[in-house]
Amino acid sequence: MAGGMTPAPQGNGTGYRAIVGPLLIPTWVMIGIFLVLPVLLMAVYSFLTKEFRGGVVWDFTLAAYDQFFLNRGLFGDEPPVIEWTYITIFWRSIWQAALATLICLIVGFPTAWFIATRPARTRAVWLFLVTVPYWVNLLIRTVSLKFLIRENGPLNESLMALGLITDPLPLVNTNLAVQLGLFYSYLPFMVLPVYAAVERYNFALSEAAADLYASRWVTLREIVLPVVKPGIIAGCILVFVPSLGAFLAPDLLGGAKTFMIGSLIDEQFRGSQGNWPFGAAAAMILMTLVLIVLTVYARAQTKGDAR
């Protein structure tokens, strides 16, 4: 009877403790075999020799990384100098992703704040409206954007009809179009976590600041932003990471001059022109970048918790 009187320790009273292993086996097997193992294999492939019809020869070499970072001339016998082609592509991806993150923040923060300060009923409607595009197929959204901003598209037509411009703006195939595409693709990823943070914000803090003669904007900078920072950082990660490896926006909206990491990797696995070890190496470098970002984020999180 005593067992009924004292509360059972967490997880013991329902009898699942004994079968934790069997319950988790499907997860371990699926993600272990079909994601962890492939990523490890990809790391191995990045050190293999390329085969001409796509695929690899099992000879270990640093050729893929060498090709990425160094230029040894046409016949490979000149003294190595730094090869800028691929570093430029990565650099472009990084600043495009960073800029997209910044613009998402500039538009997303006021939106999230506005939604979180609505009465419960209208808040639900706003939240619903912001969530819907997140569920819509990314390919379809990107195609729709391309349709809207293309040379003879509705955007240019209406701007010309309004007399704001005389010639259509050449938007498609520019960095600007890719930027717009990234921003458009991942905007909901910024709004939702920032909203979650603002919703928990205690507005009494703002009132206290206002009582002490702080202006609105000083309050925003000194009080609100530090408190909701975890939500902002989460939003930035959620926008930056997928933007970095984005494929659809640069591929559909950009051109040769706007080439990003995603297209570079994709190209290495297309037909006989491809170079699997090089593609694997580029993917490894991308993953390393993402891991660095996530590690810095995790560090910042634990520091924030300790405070």
Add this chain to the structure above:
Amino acid sequence: MKGVRHYPGFLAMAVACLVILYAPLIVVTGYSFNGSTSITTWGGFSWRWYADVFTGPDAPRFKAAAWNSITIAILAATTATAIAVAASVAMIRGGRFKGKSATFALINLPLMVPEIVTAVATLIFFSAIGLTTGYMTILIAHITFCIPFAYLPIAARLQGIEETYEQAARDLYATRAQAFRLILLPLMMPGILSGFLLAFIISLDDFIITNFVKGAGMETLPTAIFGSVKQGIKPNIMAISTMMLAVSVLFVTLSYLVNRIGQRTRS
């Protein structure tokens, strides 16, 4: 009271946000009803491109792609949801066990690895073990990346269910299986439905990974649409897009309703 919550310009930004998010979708929906063969001029309201999707020259290709997409989404979402239910019960009802945080990281791994990396790694893996790419490889890849999407709402729901209901059942001599089937499973249902819907839409949505592991001749709706769009945006693509848009809106509404019912049963 209103003072500290109000910032000038934030309403304008929120409205701008909605306009940006919806303008392309609304424009494409509008033009999908365009009667003209040209995508630039308006030729009056018409259903012709919808008819074209089902009976036009591209119809067999789109039908096959839609069939693949839908069956893969159903199979992948169902399997991922079943795996996620088992995992969430172990993670939340299993108490402390060795490797718990590693398992948590493993479940979330598909969300952390960039999609293009997953795509490359999966293609390399299937090619290394000599599995021919096709329907089966797409399905396996989809199940894998759907697991965290199914897991998150299910685990969130389970976290909110007190153990006392199951303990009461066990005290009254219900077996573990009975307590699960008759008590826990019905209580988890809103979370399971949300997880399934999310996994379904994520599977239906995927382009990058599918494009890598699909193999020649095999298409899902996104890869078929991508192939068409490469040759220019045709009106029938806009009709398909609008239909997929409608499906997405239907799903998000469903999941919203499921969540509302879930909240009501919890309180």
